[in-house]
Amino acid sequence: VSDISVLLIEDDSMVRGWVRLALEGTEFRLAGEAASAPEALELAERRRPDILLLDYRLGDAVGTEVLRDLRRRGYETPAVLMTANAEAGFNEIAREAGARGTVLKSGRSAELLDALRTVCHGGTSFDARHPPRPSGQAALSPREREVLRLVAAGSTNKEIAEQLQIGDETVKTLVSRTFAKLGVRRRAEAVAAAHQLGLL
């Protein structure tokens, strides 16, 4: 009996087609398919799925940010994040955004189903093929994420201070703490990190 509804958020139509087939004949059924962040928010609201299966790189958005947005709106639906490659620190990024699992888009339906089942039964399923976050790096606070987004957008410390209505010294502290957590030393490296985190 297909009684567990899954909202699939994935911008690649071929991958969506594969997930659709992989879930056929299992206890899961698709509650909907979203190809973009706005569609995902709308479908989550309308369909109230039991579980979210989210792609990390959505083209116009990043799965972790979509998930954060949903959490801010009060949705506690368990979520599993998908990505094509094994990436260092991905499990940590996913966990911090509120996901209960990660799955590699390997094309192996058993891996996908295992992750969904574990998470549906209240467990966590983080794919161990994602290497751990490099030592020295740590989770960013919401304020640090905001600063990183502005640095990546090309803002100077002074502009950041004005925009966030905080003092110059506070900005300096936030910037250096953010860089330290990311393990970067230059603004250009911070831009690359921001891109990776989906803050651009």
Add this chain to the structure above:
Amino acid sequence: MFHELRTPLSVIVGYAEILVARGDEPELRREASARILEAAEQLSGKLDALEAE
């Protein structure tokens, strides 16, 4: 770049696996074969672009 190569490859693996398990369903066989071809062409295009760089 690896991400762009990996996605069509995983689509090929995914549909091939489904073909192996359920290849006796004609409609599914057609869909899976078409998707495998589409993903292989996409992968080939990306590799051509890489080679040209």
